[in-house]
Amino acid sequence: MNLNIDFYFDAASTLLTLIAWGLTGAVVLYIRKNRGDSLKLWKVALVVFLGSLTFDIYLYERVNLPVLPLGFLVLLLATRKKPLLWLKLKPYAWSGVAASFLLAGVQMVAPVVHDAFYNKDDLHTYITNPEETELLSIHPKSLKRSLITSELERVNMKRISMNVMEWHSNDKQVINTPHSKRMTLFPYIILGAEPLWGSGLDPVIHIRKDGKALLIETNRGQAFYELSTSILEGE
Amino acid sequence: MKKIIIAGLTLLIGFGGWLVYHSTSEIPENEHLIEKMNDKLKEQNHFKKGTLIKKVQGRQLIDDRHLYIPVVFENGSRGKSLWVDGWFKWKLVRVDTDGSPEVWEIDPEKPSTFHVIYHLEGVDSMDLYYREELYWSISNGKENFYQPPIQLKKEVAFDKRNYGAVKLPEVWSDIRAKSSDSRRPIMNLGYITYGENQEVISPSPSSDTAYSFGGNEKLSFVINLNKNDIVE
Structure with missing residues (x-):
């Protein structure tokens, strides 16, 4: 540490x-x-x-x-x-x-x-050690899935604008359901990722439930990326 | 030559002072602790009679300089006391007449130093929760922001001791430390306590008074949750 x-x-x-x-x-x-x-x-x-x-x-x-x-x-x-x-x-x-x-x-x-x-649109900038990363479920209702670490090296990502409006309307149903039944769009984060040396980036990387999109938060703000393939397996 | 000697002495004194300041003082005997606390309590002008400390339940060092001592009052209620090691001796910084969980933010800038301290009665186990509410903001000029909801749980078993100081799990403090965006809500910790048969125990309402005796220790809330507040 x-x-x-x-x-x-x-x-x-x-x-x-x-x-x-x-x-x-x-x-x-x-x-x-x-x-x-x-x-x-x-x-x-x-x-x-x-x-x-x-x-x-x-x-x-x-x-x-x-x-x-x-x-x-x-x-x-x-x-x-x-x-x-x-x-x-x-x-x-x-x-x-x-x-x-x-x-x-x-x-x-x-x-x-x-x-x-440091290319912000390259996953390697945020994760230099794919084999050492783990998946953490941050939501009890999330499916038991795991990270395909080999995919983290291969995958291409494309930055698209954060459609907060759409997520919001999606989540409106969430807000109207009781706490105990709520589901979320981003139920996982990647643990143990080391960014490129000297980047000063210390990202929190959220994964969308289908494993095909990332929401990356750094001290420079948030960015949303769609991936060429899913990085999650299981269920 | 004179200058060199003076410089040398200054260094030595500085280093000596640093050593003394950073060495851990011995923790006094229980009677002394109780006496000290009661003396300090009596000095408080809004102090209620009959709520002096009768017993010290144990002692838990959080690090070299921070000490948590759970206490029992004369009226039987459980409380907490916080001590900080200063020059040569432990200084009492706070007495709390309520034993429900709170976060002692040892270094407010570093969530990895946060400890949940508690002193509960008739409780068999406790679940601690780290939660961040779903949050978003759309604004002109500034970039959009979206905070996915988070709920993480840590189970705390009470063996024979009904008090403790639990360090925040690394994952929790890591997530917290990384969240630099000021738009993110403040840390939201909660707890649920269970009895012997895994039934939820709600804390009985007690009059919580915290007496502060100087120092700038920071404490923050841990909210008592019920099952409807959490996702299961």
């Missing part, structure tokens, strides 16, 4: 963050060289880091927009009686502020990069 940490690791986002910092570092080094600065490198790094500390507003998942450059203001206040020092630090403090915007921008494109790395 300790391996779980790896599943959450989002390689696309991490890589982009590293690139953003690398870029900032390169620019800062260029500035320092150009100015023939005597300021120690760790001090430069500290000022850049302070400059990058900002007060952010939350836009949407993982994307925060910097609005108030707190670190920059602190530096400005701290050096208000030492204008010469401020002149020295200013370009690095600004680099820090720029870095915070760059980091926010990078998070905005992260999903696009993520999609390029």
Whole structure:
């Protein structure tokens, strides 16, 4: 279970963050060289880091927009009686502020990069270890069936829009029957699936009762897929 | 050199503090536990007379730092007490005059640390249920969302002990941990208790008072279900 940490690791986002910092570092080094600065490198790094500390507003998942450059203001206040020092630090403090915007921008494109790395419409992205998976019935009225794990490797899936309206009307009957007699469209989930390394996806995979469709939920939302063949056998 | 010594000392003190903080203190004797709890109870201004603790039924360590102690009150009713290991000693964080099941969310962010604690009388076995209601949402702008209903069951046998702390089954906490969508309903745990002949026992209504003594331990409900609430 300790391996779980790896599943959450989002390689696309991490890589982009590293690139953003690398870029900032390169620019800062260029500035320092150009100015023939005597300021120690760790001090430069500290000022850049302070400059990058900002007060952010939350836009949407993982994307925060910097609005108030707190670190920059602190530096400005701290050096208000030492204008010469401020002149020295200013370009690095600004680099820090720029870095915070760059980091926010990078998070905005992260999903696009993520999609390029990890094909969301390929079952292999969600299940890299078909033999180790199991079927879990999440509904007492479900038929006793089992997973054809070999089929998980072969099967093709096609994303189609979630017909929640249709499921809903189907389930209206469900709502009107007593709890104890209710049946459901998705009575199974797949247990033990490991997604692709670095995808940061930790999916819950629901299986439709005929075994020919999946409802996959990740931290990026839900998607519904129809399969070329059934992945369930028995009864 | 001076700097190195200071840095070394700071590290040592920090590490020592960490060790002390993370080492498990010894659990006091039952009399001491009872005395401590009764002292704390008496301090409560809405405390009702005659409901002091008379007996400690046992002790169940949940992890190195969390301890569940089932108690019996002078009037015979069963309750729960929760303890957390702080600096050098166990601190009482809560006394509950009702023994019906509750979830102690040790780390609210991690469902795998959740434990159902209970202390029941005249019960032979208990079924715990994890349920998620069928839920859907259709909205413009946002993607559609569909939550298939879930009902999972765990049977809890009461051997000789009528109290316990049951860790949530891994599958339950896994499903819960993965559900990041804020549109999903909150966790819905329920229980049904059975007597010797497998007949359903409904808990007798009792006045439940929970006394909190600081700390920020999080507890959540386990609902008493009847057969009509579940799918069989």
